[in-house]
Amino acid sequence: TTGTSDNSAATSTEPFVVPKNLDLDIYPEFGQVNYDKYELKNVDGKMNIADGIAYLTDAHANFINGRLSLDGKYDTQDLDAPKFDMKYKMDGMEFNKLFSRSETFRKLAPIANFIEGIFNSTLIMAGPLDDNMMPDLMKLTASGFLETLQGQVSGFQPLEKISNAIGVDKIKQWDIKDSKNWFDVSDGYVVLKPHDHAVDDMIFTVAGRHSIDQKLDYTINAKIPRDKLSKDKLGKNVEFGMDFLENE
Numbered sequence: 001t002t003g004t005s006d007n008s009a010a011t012s013t014e015p016f017v018v019p020k021n022l023d024l025d026i027y028p029e030f031g032q033v034n035y036d037k038y039e040l041k042n043v044d045g046k047m048n049i050a051d052g053i054a055y056l057t058d059a060h061a062n063f064i065n066g067r068l069s070l071d072g073k074y075d076t077q078d079l080d081a082p083k084f085d086m087k088y089k090m091d092g093m094e095f096n097k098l099f100s101r102s103e104t105f106r107k108l109a110p111i112a113n114f115i116e117g118i119f120n121s122t123l124i125m126a127g128p129l130d131d132n133m134m135p136d137l138m139k140l141t142a143s144g145f146l147e148t149l150q151g152q153v154s155g156f157q158p159l160e161k162i163s164n165a166i167g168v169d170k171i172k173q174w175d176i177k178d179s180k181n182w183f184d185v186s187d188g189y190v191v192l193k194p195h196d197h198a199v200d201d202m203i204f205t206v207a208g209r210h211s212i213d214q215k216l217d218y219t220i221n222a223k224i225p226r227d228k229l230s231k232d233k234l235g236k237n238v239e240f241g242m243d244f245l246e247n248e
Contacts, residue, residue, distance in 0.1 A: 015082040015133055018074065020052040037101045045070070052077040064101065066092035085126040093119055095151060107137055107212050108190050117151025117176065137212045142185035151176040168228050170199055188212045201225055
């Protein structure tokens with residue numbers, strides 16, 4: 001069975017209304033479901049419909065060469081304000097492929113555009129839906145973690161500027177493996193909790209937040225051995241200060 005959503009006739013739709021006069025269990029099995037730009041394959045699970053709410057339990061699908069699991073509910077008891085509350089578990093996802101297909105992921109994790117690699121993630125998201133049945137990101141609340149199994153950050157301008165400023169080329173490209181990043185989403189901001197990244201024998205502790213409209217406010221605390229610093233960059237000033245302190 002194939003389910004599709006055809007948006008060719010109009011740019012917006014009305015939210016699907018869950019009937020209030022039904023109480024039934026559905027055990028769907030779809031070979032393929034197309035929802036907006038998402039293509040889900042081998043979809044299964046349990047759906048209970050009751051009192052204007054659709055409850056999804058133990059649902060699974062193959063998605064972008066990975067595996068997606070879902071539990072939660074879609075609520076249309078208030079017809080003017082449909083909302084959702086879902087737990088997502090994503091395994092074996094590719095950063096760049098999900099970035100290219102998901103507007104929500106682009107807004108929540110803009111740095112993913114500069115990462116080649118695979119990740120797992122578990123998160124809980126809740127909030128209202130707009131007329132296109134998509135999350136209203138400015139009113140979204142979420143929390144979870146993203147586990148990078150293997151990845152490489154390259155071409156990210158803030159890191160390139162830091163690298164040029166202190167004369168350490170390896171900062172321009174980060175190799176990430178088995179890293180877990182915890183985050184929260186509320187009031188239009190994605191808040192990333194402090195986490196460490198090791199690059200050779202350097203340690204970078206990153207924390208901060210960015211807004212849904214892509215304004216950054218992050219802090220990076222770096223521990224860098226003195227012998228890593230270029231003599232014609234920051235290292236010259238560091239050596240002068242350390243020599244002065246040692247003499248004193």
